[in-house]
């Protein structure tokens with residue numbers, strides 16, 4: 001861990017404020033804030049919703065066209081951060097808040113690409129989701145940022161756009177597009193994105209897939225599906241075959257909500273997803289081109305109701321960190337280890353320690369990635385959801401540590417730096 005540089009927060013914050021005052025930039029911070037408030041209000045007016053049937057007005061949808069120079073926001077900003085500061089608004093190199101939630105990071109040819117869902121506009125709760133507090137904003141697509149030091153992120157714009165003019169389309173603004181993850185298919189030289197796509201009431205529970213020639217997109221949407229139609233899991237038992245939900249979805253395909261992708265050293269890729277009405281996780285091998293399920297999957301963490309999976313490999317073992325199912329509200333993370341992605345998985349308990357560890361530091365995991373070139377350096381990416389103002393949701397990125405038995409440990413840091421050079 002000595003390769004990771006940790007800084008005390010107070011000194012840096014004082015310098016930051018002093019610089020703002022010195023450079024006369026303080027008013028600039030306030031004006032964009034006012035403008036932001038105004039535009040959010042305008043969107044709230046147009047996003048009129050007929051909640052009874054869970055439909056919203058299409059006027060609230062925004063069309064995004066791919067353009068590497070396009071910016072999600074055009075407001076002038078302030079100085080981007082010099083360190084990673086979990087929970088604090090994280091500005092891109094234009095000074096605008098980074099808008100890439102529930103996402104993941106891909107490292108490709110020395111550059112990190114951060115993909116995530118765009119949370120923008122008014123937060124509302126459709127009547128069909130009111131019982132469980134399922135607030136949402138209109139679906140805005142998937143954004144992408146690039147960085148070489150994991151601190152300074154350049155906005156590359158929307159790489160997978162929402163589709164506002166086709167109400168039946170998976171990417172229509174009334175739908176759900178969550179937890180996008182991108183992996184690279186080296187042989188085909190393709191970037192493949194998987195995401196959770198859903199109906200507004202989360203009943204469709206499908207995986208969507210898109211493909212691109214460049215990490216900066218544009219991604220072409222290929223469609224969605226329920227997984228592993230007509231196939232029993234590799235570890236199925238006779239009683240599983242009578243299981244209410246598993247058997248129900250045998251014919252039409254298994255549900256997939258919160259998800260992540262994991263590529264093993266041998267190039268095999270797996271999708272981990274919350275299935276069976278979120279009660280049980282599935283691990284599904286992907287086809288050789290990474291575009292669909294290969295037809296081989298296992299049930300893991302049966303009836304443990306785990307979601308927000310993040311997977312990594314260390315010392316030949318596979319580790320998973322996931323959450324309980326409590327919607328946007330935080331809960332205690334869980335960790336587990338296995339000798340193969342299909343399991344059996346052994347639970348290792350909550351990896352977080354210290355204050356607020358019982359609520360994952362007020363966050364929910366989304367992805368874990370290794371920092372190449374740094375021995376044993378893994379970053380835990382999590383989201384601090386703001387249930388009633390989703391657009392203000394924050395990021396909690398923390399360095400992972402490991403105890404003597406190899407169990408993952410995550411401690412809070414006010415700020416830290418991965419110590420990568422920014423040439």
Ligand code: GAL
Pocket residue numbers: 102133134135178179258307308325326327328364
């Ligand atoms: C959480 C899930 C998020 C999102 C949210 C909706 O349980 O982890 O990805 O789906 O519910 O309320």
